[in-house]
Amino acid sequence: GAVVSQHPSRVICKSGTSVKIECRSLDFQATTMFWYRQFPKQSLMLMATSNEGSKATYEQGVEKDKFLINHASLTLSTLTVTSAHPEDSSFYICSATRVNNEKLFFGSGTQLSVL
Amino acid sequence: GQQVMQIPQYQHVQEGEDFTTYCNSSTTLSNIQWYKQRPGGHPVFLIQLVKSGEVKKQKRLTFQFGEAKKNSSLHITATQTTDVGTYFCAGPPTGNQFYFGTGTSLTVIP
Numbered sequence: 424g425a426v427v428s429q430h431p432s433r434v435i436c437k438s439g440t441s442v443k444i445e446c447r448s449l450d451f452q453a454t455t456m457f458w459y460r461q462f463p464k465q466s467l468m469l470m471a472t473s474n475e476g477s478k479a480t481y482e483q484g485v486e487k488d489k490f491l492i493n494h495a496s497l498t499l500s501t502l503t504v505t506s507a508h509p510e511d512s513s514f515y516i517c518s519a520t521r522v523n524n525e526k527l528f529f530g531s532g533t534q535l536s537v538l
Numbered sequence: 539g540q541q542v543m544q545i546p547q548y549q550h551v552q553e554g555e556d557f558t559t560y561c562n563s564s565t566t567l568s569n570i571q572w573y574k575q576r577p578g579g580h581p582v583f584l585i586q587l588v589k590s591g592e593v594k595k596q597k598r599l600t601f602q603f604g605e606a607k608k609n610s611s612l613h614i615t616a617t618q619t620t621d622v623g624t625y626f627c628a629g630p631p632t633g634n635q636f637y638f639g640t641g642t643s644l645t646v647i648p
Contacts, residue, residue, distance in 0.1 A: 457636055466626065467581070467638040480635075516580055518636075526571060526583040527628075527636060 425451045427519050429530025436507055437538055444502045444533045446517030452497035453519035457527065458490075461514045473500050507537045542639040544627060550645045557614040559642035561627035570603055570610045570629040573638075581626060581638075584612075617646045 426449040436442050446456060455474050459467040471492050473479040479492035489511075491503040500519075504511055516532040541564040551557050561570065569588045573581040585594055587603035587610060594601045600613045610627055627639040 459638075464643065466641045469635065469637055472635055518581075526586060527573075527581070529580040529582070532580050 425449075425519075425521060425528045427453075427517065427528045427530040429517050429533060431533060432531060433534045433536075435536045435538065438508050439506055442504045442507055442535060444504075444515055444517070444535075446500045446502070446519070446530050448498045448519045448528070451519075451521050453500075454497075454522060456494060456500040456517060456519045458492060458500075458502050459516045459518065461516060461532075463514075467516065470502075504535065507535070509537045511535065512537045542627060542629060542637055544625075544639040544642050546642055547640065548643045548645070550647060551617050552647050553619060554616050557617050557621070557644055559612050559625050559627075559644075561610040561612075561639050563608045563629060566607050567629035568607075570607075570627055571636075572601060572610075572612055573626045573628060574623050575626065575641075576623040579623075584625075614644075617644070619646050619648055622646050 428447045428449050430445050434442055457472055458470045460470050461467050469482050470485045471479045471481045473492050473494035475494050475497045481487045494500040512535055514532050514534050518527040518529045543562050545560050569586055571586045572584040574584055575581045585601050590607050591605045592603040598615045602611045614621055624641045624643045626641045628636050630636055
């Protein structure tokens with residue numbers, strides 16, 4: 424099956440620093456990548472949808488200057504949490520599809536803790 | 539954005555009992571997918587339903603898509619401890635945005 428690799432799996436940082444999370448599709452070209460945020464015992468909240476070579480589409484209420492998404496190639500998307508604050512602490516998880524409306528393949532997620 | 543609600547939010551069952559989770563969308567869905575997330579893990583795709591009224595089975599799991607394509611259900615027969623996790627439905631209204639339901643957390647008591 425298709426594999427999506429996400430790094431790092433866990434990061435602890437000081438308030439005010441920026442954190443970059445990478446999401447790679449290892450054995451397929453991802454037409455679209457999605458970034459989700461998940462709080463403990465809650466659902467996945469879609470943050471943004473990105474397509475290779477174009478600007479990401481952010482969901483309402485998600486600050487695009489705060490959560491920078493770069494989809495530089497068909498196999499790599501990055502999420503940068505800029506000037507992180509404690510309220511940004513959360514589980515961030517990426518996913519990818521090979522074909523539109525096909526199933527999602529998820530990365531293993533990144534637990535971000537901002538001190 | 540689209541709202542996809544699931545009930546119940548939590549369900550505790552004795553091993554061997556049946557379990558059902560229901561998914562309701564505020565808009566018509568072109569398709570619906572179901573995912574399972576084990577504690578500490580990431581969501582894993584279970585199945586996709588496309589046709590109105592479609593019913594699909596995977597061993598002890600039965601998935602159904604409503605006639606109006608706005609609701610769906612997942613039924614597990616004779617639950618086992620390996621069924622523990624949170625079950626999410628997800629469906630794009632149009633285009634390729636994937637919105638997840640609120641999820642149902644299943645606990646199976648041995």
